[in-house]
Amino acid sequence: MNGERDDAAREFESHRARLFALAYRMLGSAAEAEDTVQDAYLRWHGAAPGQVAAPxxxxxxxxxxLCLNRLTSARARREEYPGTWLPEPVATGALGPMERAEQREAVSFAVLTMMERLSPPERAAVVLRDAFAYSHRExxxxxxxxxAAARQLYHRGRKHLSDGAPPPGGVDAEQNAALLGRFLQAASDGALDQLEQLLTEQVVVWADGGGKVRAALRPVHGRTNTARFLAGLFERFTTGVRFEVAEANGTPVLLGWEGxxxxxxxxxxxxxxxxxAIRILRNPDKLAHYADRHRALSQNG
Incomplete structure (x- = not known):
């Protein structure tokens, strides 16, 4: 009996990383994704021997x-969320291989934010198709x-995403990292003119404090307003802060550490x-998972 349980536990562990990647893409929350995977383990553990032919x-x-059930209640919670809701960041390595553009896109902050406008079944169809290459039959x-219904859910979800997507023509990861360095330098120096030159006229800033810490409750729009907002932000909140360029969700990010x-x-x-666009996460609950993984990766590296 113990041997069967050990085999079942090993079998589940061989799927854990993929299950977390699936749950995170659907929920936009690393903490909820881990809880979901744990719930799945309990169901797996409770299945009768031989009941599952294809694990x-x-x-x-x-x-x-399980994610569909969580999304239904999450939509109600997020409608009452104080200020802007942004997805929880994760260390890119936790999301598994991302060889295809669709896989990288599915975990971007922009797409995970836009996913909020999809119904739970639409979201599931898009994630399964784009990130895991599921057929419509699967x-x-x-x-x-x-x-036919699955096909319709997917196409409707993709249309919602494309309607809210920025125009094509972004920059690659290397260019983005270089821009982030110039951006940090200009903001930390309070160089308003240099900062403005890096921004487009339509730039938008979103900040997520979750009601736990101070953050802008409404988006900041436009080049001039954004430059002033960021210069003021660096002046008020960066004393004693150590900055580091790292990676989350497949893109360069700027981390601010206090101790x-x-x-x-x-x-x-x-x-x-x-x-x-600029997204600033300050909600400590959403930063905890990433911080733990980042420290572990740094120590192992």
């Missing part, structure tokens, strides 16, 4: 349906619907004309 598809379906099996505590994470989105 991978069975576990994918369990996790997807998606139908997960969602317990017809193949051993991660107190901010900034992500800059850029196009060929400059910075188009």
């Amino acid at each position: 991978g598809p069975w576990l994918n379906k369990v996790v997807a349906n 998606i139908a099996g997960v969602l317990d619907c017809t193949e 051993n505590a991660l107190t901010s994470l900034g992500q800059v989105e850029a196009g060929p004309d400059g910075v188009t």
